[in-house]
Amino acid sequence: GAVVSQHPSRVICKSGTSVKIECRSLDFQATTMFWYRQFPKQSLMLMATSNEGSKATYEQGVEKDKFLINHASLTLSTLTVTSAHPEDSSFYICSARAFPTGTESHEQYFGPGTRLTVT
Amino acid sequence: DQQVKQNSPSLSVQEGRISILNCDYTNSMFDYFLWYKKYPAEGPTFLISISSIKDKNEDGRFTVFLNKSAKHLSLHIVPSQPGDSAVYFCAASVAGGSEKLVFGKGMKLTVNP
Numbered sequence: 001g002a003v004v005s006q007h008p009s010r011v012i013c014k015s016g017t018s019v020k021i022e023c024r025s026l027d028f029q030a031t032t033m034f035w036y037r038q039f040p041k042q043s044l045m046l047m048a049t050s051n052e053g054s055k056a057t058y059e060q061g062v063e064k065d066k067f068l069i070n071h072a073s074l075t076l077s078t079l080t081v082t083s084a085h086p087e088d089s090s091f092y093i094c095s096a097r098a099f100p101t102g103t104e105s106h107e108q109y110f111g112p113g114t115r116l117t118v119t
Numbered sequence: 120d121q122q123v124k125q126n127s128p129s130l131s132v133q134e135g136r137i138s139i140l141n142c143d144y145t146n147s148m149f150d151y152f153l154w155y156k157k158y159p160a161e162g163p164t165f166l167i168s169i170s171s172i173k174d175k176n177e178d179g180r181f182t183v184f185l186n187k188s189a190k191h192l193s194l195h196i197v198p199s200q201p202g203d204s205a206v207y208f209c210a211a212s213v214a215g216g217s218e219k220l221v222f223g224k225g226m227k228l229t230v231n232p
Contacts, residue, residue, distance in 0.1 A: 004162070034219060043224040044163070044208065093162050095220075107153065108220060110162030 002028050002098045006111035013084055013118055021079045021114045023094030029074035030096035034108060035067070038091045050077045084118040091115055122146045123211050125223035134232050138196040142209030142223055145190065149211035153220065154183060154194045157206045166207075167194070199230045 003026040013019050023033055031052050036044040048069050049057045056069035066088075068080040077096075081088055095108040124143045132138045142152075150171040155163035169176040169183045169192065176183050182195045196203055206227050210220040 006162075043222045046219055046221075049219055091160070095162070107165050107168060109165065110155075112162045113160065115160065 002096070002109040004030075004094065004096050004109050004111040006094055006114050008114060009112060010115045011117070013116070015085055015118055016083055018080055018082045019084055019116060021081075021092055021094075021116075023077045023079070023096070023111050025075045025096045025098075025109075028096075028098045030077075030098065031074065032097045033071060033077040034095045034097075035069060035077075035079050036093045036095065038093060038113075044093065047079075081116065084116070086118045089116055089118045121224075122149075123209055123221050123223040125207075125209055125226045127226055128224070129227040129229070131229045131231060132199050134201055134230055135198045138194075138199045138203065138228055138230065140194040140196075140207050140209075140226050140228065142192050142194075143190055144192075144211050146211070146213075146221075147190070148213045149221075151212045152183070152185060152192050153210045153212075154181075155208045155210060155222075156203075157208060157225070159206075163208055196228075199228075201230045201232050203230050204228055 005024045007022045033050040035047045037047050038044050046059050047062045050069045050071040052071045052074050058064045071077040091113050093113040095110045122145050153168040154166040156166050157163040167178050167181045167183050169185050174185050185192045206225045208225045209223040212220050
């Protein structure tokens with residue numbers, strides 16, 4: 001099946017610093033990648049949709065200047081949390097679609113997630 | 120406004136029995152539904168999906184039923200195995216748009232040996 005990796009799996013950073021999280025589709029090309037955030041015992045909340053070669057589409061309430069997304073290639077999207085604060089501590093998960101938009105399959109394949117702790 | 124609802128936070132069943140996980144949705148524009156399984160500190164794993172043109176889809180021990188008039192779907196696992204113990208998320212999407220997924224809050228399934 002389609003494999004999505006994330007790096008790093010865990011990161012601890014100091015308040016005010018920036019952290020970059022990478023999401024890679026390993027055995028397929030992903031025209032669209034998604035970034036989610038999950039708080040403990042909560043659902044996955046979509047933060048933004050990342051399309052290769054174009055600007056990301058952010059969900060309402062998500063600060064695009066704080067959560068910078070770059071989808072530079074068909075296999076890589078990055079999320080940079082800028083000037084991180086303790087309230088940004090969360091579990092960040094990316095996913096990728098293996099099929100172009102408009103085809104029947106809607107399945108998204110998820111990465112293993114990144115646990116961010118801001119001290 | 121929770122568009123996808125999983126009203127029961129947890130379910131405990133005996134090994135070998137059937138597990139039934141329920142999901143309700145409010146947006147009539149949803150036309151594709153998916154179930155994901157998630158272990159702690161891991162990303163969700165795709166299990167099974169169903170298009171709104173169908174009312175049933177089966178894959179091995181997993182069957183998803185869709186009742187469009189009731190805006191309700193369910194995941195049946197039979198027979199349940201201890202390895203099925205995890206959090207299960209119901210998700211829905213709308214074709215033709217960004218096809219982003221809207222997730223329910225999840226339901227923790229525990230299968231006891």
